[in-house]
Amino acid sequence: MEKYTDKKRRNQVFQNFIEKFIGEKQMELVKDCGTFLAFVTNREQTKKKLYKNNMCKNRFCPMCAWRKARxxxxxxxxxxxxxxxxxxxxxxxxxxxxxxxxxxxxxxxxxxxxxxxxxxxxxxxxxxxxxxxxxxxxxxxxxxxxxxxxxxxxxxxxxxxxxxxxxxxxxxxxxxxxxxxxxxxxxxxxxxxxxxxxxxxxxxxxxxxxxxxxxxxxxxxxxxxxxxxxxxxxxxxxxxxxxxxxxxxxxxxxxxxxKEIDPTEYLYLIYYAWNQTEYLESELHELTEEEKQKINHQTINELEEDQ
Ligand SMILES: [Zn+2]
Missing domain, CATH: 3.30.70 (Alpha-Beta Plaits)
Structure with missing residues (x-):
């Protein structure tokens, strides 16, 4: 989560600079970017995959530029x-x-x-x-x-x-x-x-x-x-x-x-909500059988930068 926290903090700096260039609606998206993240994780919680998010998709947004690069x-x-x-x-x-x-x-x-x-x-x-x-x-x-x-x-x-x-x-x-x-x-x-x-x-x-x-x-x-x-x-x-x-x-x-198939067995959902300066972590929620089938054994769609 360190990287997400770092990028979300930078997104807050970015908000000040981008404001004069974009409209109110876009600005809302930029402010909201990454305030809610849902990850799926394995039993040991050693592997996390982003499952749902609310990214703003602005190409200058530190959070979104990083995600897109991967x-x-x-x-x-x-x-x-x-x-x-x-x-x-x-x-x-x-x-x-x-x-x-x-x-x-x-x-x-x-x-x-x-x-x-x-x-x-x-x-x-x-x-x-x-x-x-x-x-x-x-x-x-x-x-x-x-x-x-x-x-x-x-x-x-x-x-x-x-x-x-x-x-x-x-x-x-x-x-x-x-x-x-x-x-x-x-x-x-x-x-x-x-x-x-x-x-x-x-x-x-x-x-x-x-x-x-x-x-x-x-x-x-x-x-x-x-x-x-x-x-x-x-x-x-x-x-x-x-x-x-x-x-x-x-x-x-x-x-x-x-593309490679992700070998991880994802069992749980975990949520993170942005609270001004840091992410607050939710408890683990067990995935339903239907979710497990949908999420597991899928292709890997992004490159880890630090492998
Ligand atoms: Zn963004």
């Missing part, structure tokens, strides 16, 4: 399994960045990023090796310098032969040169690229989590406003090629066979 991370993991097994691909992870910008330039910088990225992926060499990608926009805030760093995380599907084919393979040095050219910024000194070893939960979660850390964008109203204005209505995860196809399969439930 679902998206699992989706990403399923898409990668599909692209690896069926399409016989491997993956590389590319991080593209440019020098930091001040708040007033953030929105414009993101537009420039999109254009630069468009130029990069249209390069002949990149088109030759890239079989699809998932791209995420992320923004970090630097407290000391009071500026922002937007950057792209890109997961790229490549042929299995990519790493041994010197005609197709792109070295870190080449990526840097191409990114400098695409942005028109020769002063960029870093591009990070690495082979994705296997289904690494940490990397997946990194990719799926929301564009900003709540510890960054909830520092004060001014910083929140900068994040809000530059991210509102923007597509955070962009899919292309094989990943675009995989995304459609995922949406249509056609990757469900890749």
């Amino acid at each position: 679902k998206d991370a699992l989706g990403l993991s399923l898409m990668m399994q599909h692209v690896k097994q069926v399409e016989k691909k491997e993956f590389i992870f590319l991080t593209l960045t440019t020098p930091n910008v001040k708040a007033q330039d953030l929105e414009n910088e993101i537009k420039k990023y999109n254009l630069s990225f468009g130029r990069l992926v249209k390069r002949k060499k990149v088109m030759g090796m890239m079989k699809g990608y998932v791209r995420k926009l992320e923004i970090t805030y630097n407290r000391e310098r009071d500026d922002f760093n937007p950057h792209f995380h890109v997961l790229i599907a490549v042929n299995q032969s990519y790493f041994k084919d010197s005609k197709v393979y792109i070295s870190q040095k080449e990526w840097l040169k191409m990114w400098q050219e695409a942005t028109g910024m020769p002063e960029i000194t870093q591009v990070h690229v690495q082979k994705v070893k296997q289904n690494n939960n940490k990397e997946l979660y990194e990719m799926a989590k929301y564009s900003g850390k709540d510890s960054d964008y909830l520092i004060n109203q001014k910083i929140f406003d900068a994040y809000y204005k530059s991210l509102k209505g923007k597509q955070i995860l962009v899919y292309s090629g094989l990943f675009k196809e995989a995304k459609k399969l995922l949406k249509d439930g056609k990757l469900d066979h890749l």
Whole structure:
């Protein structure tokens, strides 16, 4: 429950910052978010699964962004399994960045990023090796310098032969040169690229989590406003090629066979009600036979971030 308590407290901070941007009705939902949580749990109470909730679904809400990241991370993991097994691909992870910008330039910088990225992926060499990608926009805030760093995380599907084919393979040095050219910024000194070893939960979660850390964008109203204005209505995860196809399969439930079945035997219901600063726990309620049948032996639909 620690994580929920932490996120609900952050949701309360978030309420102050979001209020001026949304209507009364939405505001009610944000205030109510996560005030009531029902979990199912096993005999030893070592495993808890969220069963019912009243989440607000605002993408900036710390509680909801965290919940969504866990679902998206699992989706990403399923898409990668599909692209690896069926399409016989491997993956590389590319991080593209440019020098930091001040708040007033953030929105414009993101537009420039999109254009630069468009130029990069249209390069002949990149088109030759890239079989699809998932791209995420992320923004970090630097407290000391009071500026922002937007950057792209890109997961790229490549042929299995990519790493041994010197005609197709792109070295870190080449990526840097191409990114400098695409942005028109020769002063960029870093591009990070690495082979994705296997289904690494940490990397997946990194990719799926929301564009900003709540510890960054909830520092004060001014910083929140900068994040809000530059991210509102923007597509955070962009899919292309094989990943675009995989995304459609995922949406249509056609990757469900890749999901794992939860082996936990859930026996009890337990409720938590938010009381200003903490959750109050109810007694255990035994599940009815009908509930047990409905809840047990179901697929796992989200990725635990700390596995
Ligand atoms: Zn919420």
